[in-house]
Structure formats: C-alpha cells, structure tokens
Amino acid sequence: xxxxxxxxxxxxxxxxxxxxxxxxxxxxxxxxxxxxxxxxxxxxxxxxxxxxxxxxxxxxxxxxxxxxxxxxxxxxxxxxxxxxxxxxxxxxxxxxxxxxxxxxxxxxxxxxxxxxxxxxxxxxxxxxxxxxxxxxxxxxxxxxxxxxxxxxxxxxxxxxxxxxxxxxxxxxxxxxxxxxxxxxxxxxxxxxxxxxxxxxxxxxxxxxxxxxxxxxxxxxxxxxxxxxxxxxxxxxxxxxxxxxxxxxxxxxxxxxxxxxxxxxxxxxxxxxxxxxxxxxxxxxxxxxxxxxxxxxxxxxxxxxxxxxxxxxxxxxxxxxxxxxxxxxxxxxxxxxxxxxxxxxxxxxxxxxxxxxxxxxxxxxxxxxxxxxxxxxxxxxxxxxxxxxxxxxxxxxxxxxxxxxxxxxxxxxxxxxxxxxxxxxxxxxx
RNA sequence: GGAGGGGUUCCCGAGCGGUCAAAGGGAGCAGACUGUAAAUCUGUCGGCUCAGCCUACGGAGGUUCGAACCCUCCCCCCUCCA
Numbered sequence: 097x098x099x100x101x102x103x104x105x106x107x108x109x110x111x112x113x114x115x116x117x118x119x120x121x122x123x124x125x126x127x128x129x130x131x132x133x134x135x136x137x138x139x140x141x142x143x144x145x146x147x148x149x150x151x152x153x154x155x156x157x158x159x160x161x162x163x164x165x166x167x168x169x170x171x172x173x174x175x176x177x178x179x180x181x182x183x184x185x186x187x188x189x190x191x192x193x194x195x196x197x198x199x200x201x202x203x204x205x206x207x208x209x210x211x212x213x214x215x216x217x218x219x220x221x222x223x224x225x226x227x228x229x230x231x232x233x234x235x236x237x238x239x240x241x242x243x244x245x246x247x248x249x250x251x252x253x254x255x256x257x258x259x260x261x262x263x264x265x266x267x268x269x270x271x272x273x274x275x276x277x278x279x280x281x282x283x284x285x286x287x288x289x290x291x292x293x294x295x296x297x298x299x300x301x302x303x304x305x306x307x308x309x310x311x312x313x314x315x316x317x318x319x320x321x322x323x324x325x326x327x328x329x330x331x332x333x334x335x336x337x338x339x340x341x342x343x344x345x346x347x348x349x350x351x352x353x354x355x356x357x358x359x360x361x362x363x364x365x366x367x368x369x370x371x372x373x374x375x376x377x378x379x380x381x382x383x384x385x386x387x388x389x390x391x392x393x394x395x396x397x398x399x400x401x402x403x404x405x406x407x408x409x410x411x412x413x414x415x416x417x418x419x420x421x422x423x424x425x426x427x428x429x430x431x432x433x434x435x436x437x438x439x440x441x442x443x444x445x446x447x448x449x450x451x452x453x454x455x456x457x458x459x460x461x462x463x464x465x466x467x468x469x470x471x472x473x474x475x476x477x478x479x480x481x482x483x484x485x486x487x488x489x490x491x492x493x494x495x496x497x498x499x500x501x502x503x504x505x506x507x508x509x510x511x512x513x514x515x516x517x518x519x520x521x522x523x524x525x
Numbered sequence: 526g527g528a529g530g531g532g533u534u535c536c537c538g539a540g541c542g543g544u545c546a547a548a549g550g551g552a553g554c555a556g557a558c559u560g561u562a563a564a565u566c567u568g569u570c571g572g573c574u575c576a577g578c579c580u581a582c583g584g585a586g587g588u589u590c591g592a593a594c595c596c597u598c599c600c601c602c603c604u605c606c607a
Binding site (some may be wrong): 163266349350351352353354355356376378379380383386387410413414415465467469470471472474475476479480482511512513 | 554560561562563568569570571572573575577586
C-alpha cells in the first residue's frame with residue numbers, strides 16, 4: 097500500500113513537516129494522528145475541509161485519526177495570526193457546538209471499534225489546577241521565545257491579553273495529553289498552527305524525552321486571494337441545513353480556472369492520474385471538470401443522492417451539459433442525458449390570488465431573497481440585471497402575475513447570470 | 526494610576542460647524558466582454574411608502590437656526606510613563 101505521506105504530497109496537502117524522513121518512516125506502520133477543530137459554530141465550513149480530508153486519507157490508509165474538538169481551548173481563543181481578540185463564547189454555546197461537530201465528523205470518518213476517535217479537550221483542560229499546571233508545564237516555556245513567535249507579532253503591536261498568551265501552552269498540553277493517553281505521535285493542522293504545534297512537540301520532548309511529529313497544510317486561498325469558503329452569501333457550511341447542497345455545489349462549480357486541478361486533488365478522492373487530466377483542459381472541458389469537482393465534493397459531504405439532485409438542478413438552471421465519458425471515469429457523476437430537476441433550486445410559493453393581482457417585480461425580487469433590500473432590487477432591475485423566465489424585466493415596477501407562469505406552474509426569476517429563484521403558485525381552488 | 530493619540534458607513538481611510546448618506550481605495554452587486562473562471566472597462570454600492578422621508582460618524586447629554594465636526598461626562602483601543 098502506498099505511504100499516506102506520498103498521498104499527501106502528491107495531492108498537495110503538505111506545507112511544513114518537522115522531519116520528512118521520520119514522518120514517512122513512522123507512517124509505514126499504523127499510527128495515531130490528531131487534528132484540532134474549534135467549536136466556534138454549530139457546523140464546520142469549507143475551511144475545515146482540508147484537515148477533514150487529511151483525516152479521511154489517514155483512516156483509509158490504516159491509521160487512526162483523532163478529531164479533537166477544542167471546547168476547552170475555545171474558551172481561551174487562539175490569538176495566532178489574529179489582529180484582535182476573539183469574541184469569547186459562553187461555555188454553553190461551546191459545549192453545544194462541540195456536540196454538533198461530533199455528528200458532523202461521523203459523515204466522514206468511521207468511529208467503529210476505535211478506528212477513529214473523537215475527543216474533547218474540555219475533558220482534561222477544564223480540570224487543570226493552576227499552580228500545578230504552571231509548575232509542570234509552564235516552566236518549559238520561554239516567554240522570550242514566545243514573544244518572538246511570528247504568530248504573536250501582529251498582536252504585540254496591537255495588544256495581547258494574558259488569557260490568549262496561554263493558548264499555546266494549552267494546545268501543547270493537548271498534544272502531550274494525547275501522546276500520553278492515546279499514543280498519538282503526530283499532529284496536523286493549518287500552517288497558522290505551526291508554532292503551537294511545535295510547542296507541543298517540544299513539550300513532549302522535554303517531558304517524555306520522546307520525539308513527536310507535526311505537519312501543516314497550506315492555508316488555501318483561491319486564485320483570487322479569497323479565503324476558502326467565503327462568498328457574498330457568507331460562509332459555506334458543511335451542514336445542509338445551513339448551506340443547501342445546491343449552494344454547496346454552486347460554490348464548487350464557480351471555482352477559478354486556476355484552482356480546478358488543485359481542488360480536485362484536495363477535495364475529491366479521484367485518482368491522481370485522472371486529476372492530472374484537468375491541467376490540460378480548457379473551455380467547455382474545463383467546465384466539465386468543474387462540474388465533476390462540484391459533484392464529487394458535494395457527494396463526499398452530502399451523499400450521492402444530494403449530489404445528483406444538485407447536478408440536475410444545475411443543468412435545469414444553466415442548460416444541458418453532457419458529460420464526456422472519458423473524462424475522469426472514476427467519478428460517479430451521471431453521464432449522458434440528465435433529467436432536469438428544478439426542485440433543488442430555491443423557491444418561494446405564492447398563493448394564486450396574490451399572484452393573480454400582479455406583484456411589482458422589485459417587490460417579488462426582494463421577497464424571494466435575490467436582493468437584500470427593495471432599493472437594491474429597484475436598482476438591479478433598472479440596470480437590466482433582473483430577469484424573469486430568462487427575459488430582462490422591463491421596469492422595476494412591472495407587474496408579475498399568473499400570466500407569466502410556465503408549463504410547470506413556475507416563474508423563474510434570475511439575478512445576474514447565476515442566481516436563480518423559482519416562484520411557485522399554490523393550486524387554484 | 527499618570528501623560529498623549531485615537532474610535533467615521535462591510536473593511537481601510539479622508540472629513541473637523543451648513544453644499545455630508547459623508548472624498549479615495551478595497552470588498553460586494555449588476556452591465557459589457559466571456560467559458561457558470563480570471564483580467565479589464567462602465568455603473569452601483571444604508572433603508573423606505575424613493576424628485577421626499579427615516580436611520581447613521583463609540584455611548585449619553587449640551588451649545589447652535591443647524592453638529593461626524595464645538596463642549597461635558599462615560600465606554601473602548603493604542604503609545605509612553607508607573
């Protein structure tokens with residue numbers, strides 16, 4: 097079997113490693129490796145997908161991943177690379193979030209028979225005794241060194257409170273705790289965590305006299321320099337209640353050209369030989385590759401059924417697309433003719449009577465959520481960016497009524513090129 | 526605790542008594558061009574019952590016909606000193 101290290105390497109997961117040869121060697125045998133996740137919301141978002149995929153790769157290759165929910169450390173807030181102190185969340189909120197994340201992880205990892213573990217650092221951190229902690233752990237840390245750390249630099253200019261300054265000690269302690277109690281010898285995480293992770297490796301060396309390893313992932317931004325998973329609609333969450341599978345799919349299909357290959361490697365399990373095809377694609381074919389990326393990514397997070405519905409909805413909204421069967425054949429995306437299925441396109445329902453009277457276009461555009469204010473809706477339509485059934489809406493106050501229903505009893509509203517909304521009507525009584 | 530400097534619209538940042546919903550930039554949105562991408566150019570960019578009105582310049586008061594701009598108190602941030 098291939099060494100996971102090489103899988104990580106060829107798929108672009110690696111930014112820094114403590115010791116490349118040692119890590120590769122260690123990964124020849126099953127080992128335990130952890131990644132921490134912050135329970136700052138009830139769902140993870142696309143930003144956490146790289147670490148999640150890394151855990152899945154580990155498990156698939158016979159290792160034991162630990163997903164560590166940082167309910168304890170979230171009480172402190174990591175100052176690394178942040179310009180300001182983080183909003184402090186209440187204990188209750190954090191605990192609730194931690195519970196939600198547990199469920200979420202089960203979609204990606206198999207927790208049967210301890211094949212993966214999910215732990216919460218509140219279990220050991222909240223019981224620490226202050227004096228004991230200072231004497232056992234605190235004495236191993238040099239303030240001089242910490243002050244020099246890159247991750248604190250920004251904050252030294254703007255102010256760093258003592259509570260945050262301790263974050264590094266706690267994360268290091270986590271690693272030590274997992275090392276001692278769960279034979280965890282490696283930590284992975286985003287590159288912004290490098291300093292905190294090294295602190296853990298260091299602590300293990302000082303206290304246990306043993307070597308642990310860490311590895312960081314690049315912090316991905318899109319080719320346009322945006323953070324992964326942020327759009328004008330807000331964060332792209334992994335929870336289907338918070339971000340619908342259709343929106344999730346659309347996020348991926350809007351990937352920058354330059355990112356398609358990279359993302360296929362990171363966010364799908366397609367074999368690299370097929371992923372590499374993407375590099376030579378352009379125009380229509382590249383768009384197909386984007387559809388495959390979107391489909392596969394949606395499938396991993398929301399399941400195959402949801403992915404198929406999203407793909408059909410996309411076809412319904414943006415037109416027929418027949419998938420070339422030779423393109424990335426490992427993908428489960430349906431090939432050939434695709435049924436158009438509009439049900440995943442967001443919709444609102446009006447009663448027959450309401451619609452029969454006619455509703456001014458800007459009101460309807462606002463009401464269905466395409467625009468966040470009526471003023472914006474007016475401007476949108478006045479500037480020609482509002483469409484009904486693929487025709488520009490002639491005036492902002494043009495009346496939309498039952499006359500505009502199509503054969504399926506739908507009115508399709510569109511904002512710009514990509515944002516669709518369907519207005520349905522209740523059956524006439 | 527003391528001295529000084531600050532807090533402006535999503536972000537940065539100008540404004541320092543009326544012409545200020547507030548320059549400029551960034552982000553966002555739309556149009557043109559395209560490939561549901563990028564870049565570029567154009568427009569737009571607080572809300573509404575939209576030629577008018579309402580809400581906004583850390584908070585609360587005050588001066589004034591009129592305040593983001595002046596005064597008082599409070600809160601927060603930064604720098605230096607303890």
